[in-house]
Amino acid sequence: MIAEETTKKIYEREDLLTGCQAVAQAVRLADVDVIAAYPIRPYTEVMDALSKIIADGELDAEYIIADSEHSQFEIVKHASSVNARAFAGSSGTGWCYGFEALVVTATDRLPVLFLVGNRALDDPGAFGVEHNDAMAVRDMGWLLCWVTTPQEALEHVLIGYRIAEDKRVRMPMALAMDGAFLTHSQHMVKIPTTEAVRRFLPRFDLGDGRLHPDNPISIAPQVNEDWVMELRRQNWDAARRARGVIKQAYEEFNGVFGERYSSPFFTEFMTDDADTVLIGLGTVCAPGRTAVRRLREKGEKVGFVSLRWFRPFPTIELREALSRFKAVGVIDRDFAHGSPDDGGILLHEVRSCLYPLKNRPAVTNIITGLGGRDVSIDDCIRMFRIAQKSKTDDKLDDFVTWIGVRE
Numbered sequence: 001m002i003a004e005e006t007t008k009k010i011y012e013r014e015d016l017l018t019g020c021q022a023v024a025q026a027v028r029l030a031d032v033d034v035i036a037a038y039p040i041r042p043y044t045e046v047m048d049a050l051s052k053i054i055a056d057g058e059l060d061a062e063y064i065i066a067d068s069e070h071s072q073f074e075i076v077k078h079a080s081s082v083n084a085r086a087f088a089g090s091s092g093t094g095w096c097y098g099f100e101a102l103v104v105t106a107t108d109r110l111p112v113l114f115l116v117g118n119r120a121l122d123d124p125g126a127f128g129v130e131h132n133d134a135m136a137v138r139d140m141g142w143l144l145c146w147v148t149t150p151q152e153a154l155e156h157v158l159i160g161y162r163i164a165e166d167k168r169v170r171m172p173m174a175l176a177m178d179g180a181f182l183t184h185s186q187h188m189v190k191i192p193t194t195e196a197v198r199r200f201l202p203r204f205d206l207g208d209g210r211l212h213p214d215n216p217i218s219i220a221p222q223v224n225e226d227w228v229m230e231l232r233r234q235n236w237d238a239a240r241r242a243r244g245v246i247k248q249a250y251e252e253f254n255g256v257f258g259e260r261y262s263s264p265f266f267t268e269f270m271t272d273d274a275d276t277v278l279i280g281l282g283t284v285c286a287p288g289r290t291a292v293r294r295l296r297e298k299g300e301k302v303g304f305v306s307l308r309w310f311r312p313f314p315t316i317e318l319r320e321a322l323s324r325f326k327a328v329g330v331i332d333r334d335f336a337h338g339s340p341d342d343g344g345i346l347l348h349e350v351r352s353c354l355y356p357l358k359n360r361p362a363v364t365n366i367i368t369g370l371g372g373r374d375v376s377i378d379d380c381i382r383m384f385r386i387a388q389k390s391k392t393d394d395k396l397d398d399f400v401t402w403i404g405v406r407e
Helices: 002-010 019-027 044-055 068-083 092-097 097-107 151-163 194-198 228-257 282-297 313-322 346-354 377-389
Strands: 011-018 032-037 062-067 086-090 114-116 143-146 172-180 187-190 266-269 276-281 300-305 310-313 327-332 362-368 400-403
Touching: 002 194, 011 019, 011 310, 011 313, 019 044, 019 151, 019 172, 019 187, 032 044, 032 068, 044 092, 062 172, 068 086, 068 092, 068 097, 068 172, 092 097, 092 151, 097 228, 114 377, 151 172, 151 228, 172 282, 172 362, 194 228, 266 282, 266 313, 266 377, 276 346, 276 377, 282 300, 282 377, 300 313, 313 346, 327 346, 346 362, 362 377, 377 400
Parallel strands: 032 062, 032 086, 086 114, 114 172, 143 172, 276 300, 276 327, 327 362, 362 400
Antiparallel strands: 011 187, 143 310, 266 300
16 A cells, blocks of 8 residues: 555656657656757657647746757757756757757756757668767767667656756756657656656756856856866866766665666666677667577577666776676667777777776677668577677677678
């Protein structure tokens, strides 16, 4: 009976929602003050749902329709600077069109939250998922994480604001969600009560950084060689502090909503006695975990690591986790043409993370699912075979394997 009462206090209902609809509900629960919209698929439904929520009187917020992605990002940047909790989003080339504003938002340390519905970059014209759009800001002073279900999407809007707005961090947050596979797919989602969310997420307070006539300060001054290095160092320090704030935020979230996340940075699946694992971002975990189950039925010791946080990268935690295995296959749903070993972006992050270890696991790279191409269970089983082979081969003929591409 106590458990039932607790559940009633935490969740108001359970609905069948797409990833986009779940994000819209989270924005409502976060009581966002300013929303700027210039929709581009596959994230469009977020703004459709929010406009209805506001029209129905469920959220009191300024809903501003911009004339471009660049203007949209500028609107929420300036809204944040005057102490408004702000939200916007985009996808693919729309995300890149506003890049100037995205960089400045990070440099000015304004904690806006953006939804990035991952989409391939044009040309060629494509609307399927790739991760290069969100990853374009990975070195610009942004928090960046991927979710794998609509439930996670809803919860990470709340977690994202909690971390980004913390005075020790004050960095913008990009919440990445695989286009179509998550933005448009429906799942049952538990929607928290407003009271539960308020226990976890305090009101936004920019403190001394707030632009106000009574508080004259300079934002984005032209400093050139005089102060640029110091500003960069401040961003660097904030990103380092963010790791500790992330851990604290998840502890507080679990304290309110129950033990939802055993690790803030990544989720391990059947890894306790594994000798070979795959690691990837986003919805590739779905076929990956099913492949694990099928191979486990055959007695094979395999597992899957679903990485959640990409910036700040969980160097120490991931190094400790992956050092337990003999082989690691890194799945990249992105491209990095001409990079070391011609591998993907995630590969280089993981391999750099493991480099200081004396006994490193064998690491291989798989590039797959670009432009929204499906990644099947059989594809993931093949990835495991490639990773398993690396345990005994001193040198693989193909360090990087493209799976699902026409030859």
